[in-house]
Amino acid sequence: MARGRAPQYDEQRALILAQAARLFAQQGFMATSMNQVAEACGLSKAALYHYFRDKFALAAHIAETHVRRLLEVVVQVQADCVEPRRLLPVLIEHFVREYASAQHAHRVLTEDVRFLADEDRRRILEVEREVVQRFAQAIDALRPQAAAGRMDKALAMLLFGMINWLFTWFKPGRELEYAQLAPIVADLFLHGMLEMTLPTYPVAAAGAAESASDELSLQRKTP
């Protein structure tokens, strides 16, 4: 009779991923040792290597699971959206909520993906691109025809900048929770975007922003 996996296998894996995400987010990936991860889990370092090939596999799994979940959210919101003009604010609301409940994983995504092997990094980056692309579409849908397709990705990245940065300084307090932040961000961005005096910028500049943003992603890049 095959023994198969221990009944706690999945729970152990989940625990390791959670602790690793927390430590990577708090101390940085490179500054975190596998011994620290093991200790946080109440396991030996060797035990960790039973569940994950190496340190990088841990970070890759954390980042990829998170970014796939983000894409899933976008797709779901798009499918459920009946009023096209409400798509972007609802997306923002869902993303703020998603980031709030997965802050550690999100920081691993934005900061540590650069340390991964090319293959892993590219796979994650592709999912990110899809997310950005769908946000850019939602932005485009709200803008005047004259601005269609111009700087939509750049605008999406400015939006992600606000949201990503949120979780580096905001601490949910007694009165204000993450959920209340979403409408503030959405309001600021939507009004700003709609009132922008875009036509005064040279078309060449807009075109360059467009091409420059072809390689956009949610993660930090090596300059």
Next chain:
Amino acid sequence: MARGRAPQYDEQRALILAQAARLFAQQGFMATSMNQVAEACGLSKAALYHYFRDKFALAAHIAETHVRRLLEVVVQVQADCVEPRRLLPVLIEHFVREYASAQHAHRVLTEDVRFLADEDRRRILEVEREVVQRFAQAIDALRPQAAAGRMDKALAMLLFGMINWLFTWFKPGRELEYAQLAPIVADLFLHGMLEMTLPTYPVAAAGAAESASDELSLQRKTP
């Protein structure tokens, strides 16, 4: 006659700081070895320790010089500003330019300050707070009386989020330079801020955001 320092002392120091900033920004502080810094400078590792006490002193010097320069810019722009309503957009323009010309140092400031000793980190954080405070004042000056002092720091942090994130994805192209980005960011933020339907948010929430932002800074924090 006192011999004093070698004539190239200051140039060597500047070279080391520039190379270290570049490597820390590209690879992360913890992932960069002093050997790499030494090699990039064409020096022995031991020579590095002639100029700087240790690896942390390097990062501290890079971050502190940069943040002091940022404060200097804010103070100068405030002093030169004749039209109060133009203060914020001019500040944004100067900051985008400053970040563009000191991207490596800025990334060290936002990512690596958390690794410094308490004393160094606190000193740098204090200068950051002063910068954020002055931005918050510039924001406040543009808003309706009813919103005065409400969420001004939170808004400042959302602005810094956009600008900080800029340099993780934007690559100056053939046609679009950093200078052209500033009015886009300023436009988006100013219009958004002025058109925000703030009064609909509960006062309690705004108060919480205010207190939560007492510890704001430009750098990433350990959650």
Next chain:
DNA sequence: CCTACCGATCGGTAGG
């Protein structure tokens, strides 16, 4: 007795 380094190697600890 100084500043400005060099080649070599220290004690400890990393990932595996």
Next chain:
DNA sequence: CCTACCGATCGGTAGG
């Protein structure tokens, strides 16, 4: 999933 280790490399410092 443990103890017991490895090859290598880390930040930092010795003598000259």
